[in-house]
Amino acid sequence: MRPNFFPLVFVGVLLIGLFYLGFNSIWLSDFRCNTPQTNGITKEKPHKDLGLHSLPGLLYKQSSVLNGRADVVCVTPWLAPIVWEGTFDPTLIDSIYKQQNITIATTIFALGKYTRFLKDFLESAEQHFFVGFQVHYYLFTDQPEAVPDIKFGEERQLKVQTVPKMDRWQDITMGRMEMIAKLTESELVNEVDYIFCLDVDTKFYARWSVEALGSLVGVIHPWFFNYPRDQFTYERRPESQAFIPPEEGDFYYAGGAFGGSIQEVHKLTKTCNEQQKIDAAKSIEAIWHDESHLNKYFLYNKPTKALSPEYLWRNINAHSDTIKTIRFCSVEKDVAEVRPNL
Ligand code: UDP
Numbered sequence: 549m550r551p552n553f554f555p556l557v558f559v560g561v562l563l564i565g566l567f568y569l570g571f572n573s574i575w576l577s578d579f580r581c582n583t584p585q586t587n588g589i590t591k592e593k594p595h596k597d598l599g600l601h602s603l604p605g606l607l608y609k610q611s612s613v614l615n616g617r618a619d620v621v622c623v624t625p626w627l628a629p630i631v632w633e634g635t636f637d638p639t640l641i642d643s644i645y646k647q648q649n650i651t652i653a654t655t656i657f658a659l660g661k662y663t664r665f666l667k668d669f670l671e672s673a674e675q676h677f678f679v680g681f682q683v684h685y686y687l688f689t690d691q692p693e694a695v696p697d698i699k700f701g702e703e704r705q706l707k708v709q710t711v712p713k714m715d716r717w718q719d720i721t722m723g724r725m726e727m728i729a730k731l732t733e734s735e736l737v738n739e740v741d742y743i744f745c746l747d748v749d750t751k752f753y754a755r756w757s758v759e760a761l762g763s764l765v766g767v768i769h770p771w772f773f774n775y776p777r778d779q780f781t782y783e784r785r786p787e788s789q790a791f792i793p794p795e796e797g798d799f800y801y802a803g804g805a806f807g808g809s810i811q812e813v814h815k816l817t818k819t820c821n822e823q824q825k826i827d828a829a830k831s832i833e834a835i836w837h838d839e840s841h842l843n844k845y846f847l848y849n850k851p852t853k854a855l856s857p858e859y860l861w862r863n864i865n866a867h868s869d870t871i872k873t874i875r876f877c878s879v880e881k882d883v884a885e886v887r888p889n890l
């Protein structure tokens with residue numbers, strides 16, 4: 549006699565179906581917690597200072613703890629992120645900062661022959677620098693008449709401050725610390741949230757935006773990112789306030805780009821200016837001027853975010869396997885021709 553399996557199969561299929569439906573409804577109800585009405589993330593208290601919460605329903609690539617850049621280090625030993633192409637999602641990070649009404653200040657100095665760099669700097673910044681955000685450029689120049697006429701995007705503006713001419717290029721580059729310290733002391737405090745201080749002999753080539761924001765931000769210098777620290781060009785004379793011994797130091801940071809919150813950048817520039825003044829009183833000038841003092845400051849006040857050399861590359865024609873995107877880059881210049889005292 550052949551056994552009749554039909555009732556058994558029928559009951560089995562029924563049970564599997566019921567189980568699947570039940571499981572699914574539990575899973576779906578869980579999933580619904582993350583839909584617009586009751587966003588799973590906003591149920592938790594949002595981060596008070598930064599409000600780093602994502603938008604409900606925003607689609608982006610899944611976050612991963614296993615896959616990412618394997619060829620570079622993406623976090624410092626004090627757990628600050630190091631920003632490289634491939635470490636952030638532009639859509640996600642833009643949407644997070646879009647919810648905050650932030651304004652970013654940028655300081656630029658163009659004295660003497662450096663006014664020639666303004667047009668390319670400003671035009672390329674309009675294409676790549678914090679696009680879609682409120683940007684206030686603060687330009688310090690000894691020739692306001694030489695400022696090019698540029699059409700700025702909505703919610704972006706240029707403020708020009710006239711400063712006296714200076715004879716030594718070293719005084720110009722170091723003098724920035726004092727002027728930025730003054731600017732961030734009062735005028736800017738209620739006007740802007742973050743500030744970046746950038747060299748003007750530069751040009752933007754790709755996105756440079758909210759992924760760079762942090763309380764205290766340094767850029768890893770494009771010449772020294774693969775050097776041992778005893779070969780960094782830190783100030784090595786103990787008489788200088790910028791002195792760093794060969795066995796100390798994290799990275800060699802660029803003087804041509806740094807930033808952070810107004811309060812932190814005020815502290816940084818005020819300290820560096822004071823250190824420069826102490827050196828000057830002793831007739832000593834640090835080897836790389838403001839950059840040497842900036843490096844000393846960052847040794848004791850660790851940046852909360854470090855930007856890879858993508859954020860200030862050395863030459864648009866120089867290539868490196870680790871640099872997938874050149875975002876901002878120095879323009880070639882004949883120093884003997886552009887600097888006033890060479
Ligand atoms: N600078 C200037 N006029 C000068 C020399 C320097 O305006 O005659 C400013 C300008 O903003 C420049 C910055 O100081 O980007 C730093 O100088 P420089 O770019 O020459 O230094 P480097 O990047 O070559 O070390």
Ligand code: MN
Nearest residue numbers: 747749804878
């Ligand atoms: Mn420069």
